[in-house]
Amino acid sequence: MSNILIEGVTKIYADKARGREVTALTEVSLEVRRNDFVCLLGPSGCGKSTLLNMIAGFEKPTTGRIVVDGIEVSGPGADRGVVFQQANLMPWLPVWENVAFHLKMRGAMKAVRREQAQIYIDLVGLTGFENHYPSELSGGMNQRVGIARALLMNPGVILMDEPFGALDEQTRMDMQTELLRIWERSQGTIVFVTHGIDEALTLGDRVVVMSARPGRIAEVLPIDLPRPRDITSPHFNDVKRHILSLLRSAPAEPAAA
Amino acid sequence: MRKMLSFRPERFVVPVLILVGWELFSRSGALPPALLPAPSTVVVAWADWVFGIDGNTQNYTGHWIGDAASSAWRVAAGFALAALVGIMLGVAIGWSRFVEVTIEPTLQMLRPIPPVSWIPLAIIWFGIADKPAIFLVFLGAFFPVLLNTIHGVKTVDRNLIRAGAMAGADQRRLLRHIVLPAAMPSIFAGLRIAIGSAWMLTVTAEMVAVKSGVGYVLWDSYYFLRYDIVIAAMASIGLLGYLSDLGIRLVMARVLHWQRGTTLQGEG
Ligand SMILES: Nc1ncnc2c1ncn2[C@@H]1O[C@H](COP(=O)(O)OP(=O)(O)O)[C@@H](O)[C@H]1O
Numbered sequence: 379m380s381n382i383l384i385e386g387v388t389k390i391y392a393d394k395a396r397g398r399e400v401t402a403l404t405e406v407s408l409e410v411r412r413n414d415f416v417c418l419l420g421p422s423g424c425g426k427s428t429l430l431n432m433i434a435g436f437e438k439p440t441t442g443r444i445v446v447d448g449i450e451v452s453g454p455g456a457d458r459g460v461v462f463q464q465a466n467l468m469p470w471l472p473v474w475e476n477v478a479f480h481l482k483m484r485g486a487m488k489a490v491r492r493e494q495a496q497i498y499i500d501l502v503g504l505t506g507f508e509n510h511y512p513s514e515l516s517g518g519m520n521q522r523v524g525i526a527r528a529l530l531m532n533p534g535v536i537l538m539d540e541p542f543g544a545l546d547e548q549t550r551m552d553m554q555t556e557l558l559r560i561w562e563r564s565q566g567t568i569v570f571v572t573h574g575i576d577e578a579l580t581l582g583d584r585v586v587v588m589s590a591r592p593g594r595i596a597e598v599l600p601i602d603l604p605r606p607r608d609i610t611s612p613h614f615n616d617v618k619r620h621i622l623s624l625l626r627s628a629p630a631e632p633a634a635a
Numbered sequence: 636m637r638k639m640l641s642f643r644p645e646r647f648v649v650p651v652l653i654l655v656g657w658e659l660f661s662r663s664g665a666l667p668p669a670l671l672p673a674p675s676t677v678v679v680a681w682a683d684w685v686f687g688i689d690g691n692t693q694n695y696t697g698h699w700i701g702d703a704a705s706s707a708w709r710v711a712a713g714f715a716l717a718a719l720v721g722i723m724l725g726v727a728i729g730w731s732r733f734v735e736v737t738i739e740p741t742l743q744m745l746r747p748i749p750p751v752s753w754i755p756l757a758i759i760w761f762g763i764a765d766k767p768a769i770f771l772v773f774l775g776a777f778f779p780v781l782l783n784t785i786h787g788v789k790t791v792d793r794n795l796i797r798a799g800a801m802a803g804a805d806q807r808r809l810l811r812h813i814v815l816p817a818a819m820p821s822i823f824a825g826l827r828i829a830i831g832s833a834w835m836l837t838v839t840a841e842m843v844a845v846k847s848g849v850g851y852v853l854w855d856s857y858y859f860l861r862y863d864i865v866i867a868a869m870a871s872i873g874l875l876g877y878l879s880d881l882g883i884r885l886v887m888a889r890v891l892h893w894q895r896g897t898t899l900q901g902e903g
């Protein structure tokens with residue numbers, strides 16, 4: 379059954395500074411099954427964040443609708459955990475309080491929050507950093523905190539917007555491996571935004587290739603290969619070549635369109 | 636914190652030079668001694684005012700603690716009121732477009748009126764006692780707190796609010812757990828300006844409308860040509876003002892401890 383249903387979604391922003399409208403997405407339709415790992419791949423400006431933010435409920439579609447677990451999205455909610463590009467942690471809270479922020483919002487007692495937080499802190503490999511503040515941690519560690527915060531809510535859907543985009547190559551690869559390990563253990567649906575072809579191919583069950591101006595879905599590619607994947611294999615090179623041709627053919631339209 | 640309290644001998648070079656120069660100048664006879672009392676004279680008067688040693692300050696002798704407490708009480712009451720109302724209103728205005736449109740124009744019209752110009756009305760409404768002084772302190776401390784709170788709330792990182800909403804926070808909890816803590820650095824900047832205004836207005840009110848407190852002593856001893864006491868009173872106000880600011884900075888260092896190395900650097 380489908381977990382996320384996106385039906386004919388168009389998003390038009392009012393660009394107030396220039397007094398005109400920006401069409402970020404046109405007529406996007408997509409179905410995501412439960413426990414699917416879907417990657418949204420495309421050049422910057424093609425509307426990946428816009429689509430993700432609409433699923434999260436931060437933005438509203440101009441036309442069309444988005445349904446999660448049978449309910450039309452009308453705002454943010456703890457059934458959809460979001461991991462942001464910049465970790466967006468509360469700088470005034472120590473790691474464990476950030477991780478357990480959801481429980482605080484539900485009025486849970488401190489002891490319960492502390493105990494739950496520990497489980498997810500251990501899960502993302504931050505044991506020993508419970509009482510550190512975000513400003514004392516590296517970017518990669520903060521991103522782990524952000525992931526733990528989303529996991530603790532035990533959401534049906536986790537939305538990730540280029541979560542490893544700001545990390546160095548080595549850290550990014552470690553985090554990808556770890557994310558897969560966590561996902562395979564805890565299950566759940568993941569929608570993962572990236573502009574890296576390798577990243578999309580390493581992670582996704584399906585890769586949704588998007589093109590810009592106007593933002594739309596070019597093709598949905600199933601990647602039916604077991605993990606961990608060797609993205610240097612000949613088969614992957616074929617897929618990569620295909621994706622590159624999709625991405626190249628897209629921005630041929632004039633920028634003024 | 637340690638840095639704020641550390642002992643640095645070179646800090647005292649300039650003040651000591653000034654005091655010594657002043658002492659020598661006063662004793663040189665260039666001016667009649669009564670017009671510019673030497674620091675030593677001021678210290679004698681101050682000591683008597685505080686401890687009641689030789690009675691040279693006549694009816695003020697030994698009354699310093701009481702005078703300081705009266706002034707400090709007015710500052711504290713007006714400041715606390717201003718902080719409470721200023722923060723609550725500031726959060727409401729910064730957060731809600733509706734509240735902003737309804738209330739802010741009125742406040743912006745009142746703001747340019749100097750608090751001291753309220754003195755006549757304050758006396759008519761509240762008489763000659765603590766109340767007019769507290770009212771004036773409130774007026775002077777309110778706007779810095781209000782404006783800084785509004786600024787702090789309006790500049791909260793939108794992504795933190797999104798993160799909070801994602802984690803299931805409703806409006807009330809967003810305000811309490813994200814907007815308010817995120818605005819705290821700005822609010823404290825406002826509180827520090829406000830405590831300065833509070834002392835200024837307390838002293839002004841005591842010179843005009845109240846018959847007690849350090850400001851009253853300052854003005855009263857001026858009538859009696861006791862400029863040594865005038866200067867002792869000025870120094871007392873400086874000291875009390877410094878201590879209240881120090882108090883706020885200590886609270887701030889506790890509340891904003893997560894800012895480690897960003898707020899406290901270059902201060903103190
Ligand atoms: N809040 C906004 N107001 C106006 N235009 C926006 C806004 N957010 C995004 N856009 C525009 O929509 C398009 C898609 O943006 P975005 O979804 O951020 O792309 P991506 O995440 O793929 O880089 C871009 O042209 C961008 O300028």
Ligand SMILES: [Mg+2]
Binds near residue numbers: 426427428539
């Ligand atoms: Mg983006």
